[in-house]
Amino acid sequence: xxxxxxPPDPQQLKTWLLAAANKDATAFRQLYNCxxxxxxxxxxxxxxxxxxxxxxxxxxxxxxxxxxxxxQSHLAAPMTWMATIVRNKAFxxxxxxxxxxxxxxxxxDSEVMNALRDPQATPIxxxxxxxxxxxxxxxxxxxEGLHRQVVALAFYHDLSHSEVAQQMALPIGTVKTWIxxxxxxxxxxxxxxxxx
Amino acid sequence: xxxxGNDVLRQKLASEYVLGTLKGxxxxxxxxxxxNDADLRNITAEWRQRLEPxxxxxxxxxxxxxxxxxxEQRLHLKPQGGWALWRDALSFWRGLGMASSAIAALLVIVxxxxxxxxxxxxxxxxxxxxxxxxxxxxxxxxxxxxxxVRMVGNAPVPADRDLELWAVPKSGNPRSLxxxxxxxxxxxxxxxxxxxxxxALLAVTLEPKGGSPNPDGPTGPILYKxxxxxx
Numbered sequence: 001x002x003x004x005x006x007p008p009d010p011q012q013l014k015t016w017l018l019a020a021a022n023k024d025a026t027a028f029r030q031l032y033n034c035x036x037x038x039x040x041x042x043x044x045x046x047x048x049x050x051x052x053x054x055x056x057x058x059x060x061x062x063x064x065x066x067x068x069x070x071x072q073s074h075l076a077a078p079m080t081w082m083a084t085i086v087r088n089k090a091f092x093x094x095x096x097x098x099x100x101x102x103x104x105x106x107x108x109d110s111e112v113m114n115a116l117r118d119p120q121a122t123p124i125x126x127x128x129x130x131x132x133x134x135x136x137x138x139x140x141x142x143x144e145g146l147h148r149q150v151v152a153l154a155f156y157h158d159l160s161h162s163e164v165a166q167q168m169a170l171p172i173g174t175v176k177t178w179i180x181x182x183x184x185x186x187x188x189x190x191x192x193x194x195x196x
Numbered sequence: 197x198x199x200x201g202n203d204v205l206r207q208k209l210a211s212e213y214v215l216g217t218l219k220g221x222x223x224x225x226x227x228x229x230x231x232n233d234a235d236l237r238n239i240t241a242e243w244r245q246r247l248e249p250x251x252x253x254x255x256x257x258x259x260x261x262x263x264x265x266x267x268e269q270r271l272h273l274k275p276q277g278g279w280a281l282w283r284d285a286l287s288f289w290r291g292l293g294m295a296s297s298a299i300a301a302l303l304v305i306v307x308x309x310x311x312x313x314x315x316x317x318x319x320x321x322x323x324x325x326x327x328x329x330x331x332x333x334x335x336x337x338x339x340x341x342x343x344x345v346r347m348v349g350n351a352p353v354p355a356d357r358d359l360e361l362w363a364v365p366k367s368g369n370p371r372s373l374x375x376x377x378x379x380x381x382x383x384x385x386x387x388x389x390x391x392x393x394x395x396a397l398l399a400v401t402l403e404p405k406g407g408s409p410n411p412d413g414p415t416g417p418i419l420y421k422x423x424x425x426x427x
Binding site: 007015018019022023024025026028029032036037038039040041042044045053054057058061062065075076077079080083084086087112116127128129130132133135136137140151152154155156158159160161164179180183184186187190 | 207208211212215216217219241244245246247248249250251252253254255256257258259260262263264266267270271273354356357402403404415416417
């Protein structure tokens, strides 16, 4: 997929999801074609290993097909809903496998990291992100670098406070405080963006 | 512990639940509260909307083709693997043949006797849904070379979809007979494609607007099926 590619239109994704809920295999295929690269990239980011990420993606789409009727559009954008399913499947795959996944502190791909670090140098608009993800990226870029890393580490690797503390070689109290403050800041920042 | 009324704590727990740092007993306890606390469910849904888009921060990587093939196989989605499906439908109809022929024949007598200036109806078929409810009535008028498809009631079809009628021969690819309206009736041209002696099944599938993109057969699910009764 080229960098200039547009993020999939949420309205279109919603239509396909609704059709998939009615067991429309053609619509489901189109949904897969449009979202699988993003979701596979995400699974790879969590699992690092190609074959584990393939398994998570497969499990994820089987669950998306089986649960499409339960999708509630007022609760989540389609991409977010699907990404959450894939994320949970990725953690399941991880728990089942004997492999330990290496965790790198540099959480996101450099492209996204650069945009979060310095939105002036790499505009967040240039990333293939949905509206929700763009807003979150802007607000995360306003956090201090280490705070951002702690939040991302927890989310991408399903870590507890103490596991994050271990990874980052920080006292657990510091990690707890940073996470709590970061989440509060994100909430305030997102509310402001929504209001403006 | 009672967390009702403690908004700061409720926000903190919900956010850490979504982030994933709430673990073990604390996580299970939180899930227990979610059950009978609608407001807590709302707070949690809001945190999902805030944090879960973080998933999109990973760069896209195209998955290998085999992933889709495995999904297709596990969910039995493949239209050609769908041959199994068509065959199932065939044996279903062979089993039901007697009963449905009688019903269809009765229908045709009603139709034929009500219309004085009757076209020469040589074949009829009633297509039924999965609950064996009649959804469509087909009449083949060999005098006028017309095939009339009448919807019994109406079955809503999504705006970006069409219903397509197929004649499935005993061997070879299904033959498209044309697109249908989701209510009222449609007149199609009658030919051997529709009433040839090799036709083993009639079926209606849900297809993208304009009909199946695959010239060799349907791509969508079968909604209605049935077979001709020759008069």
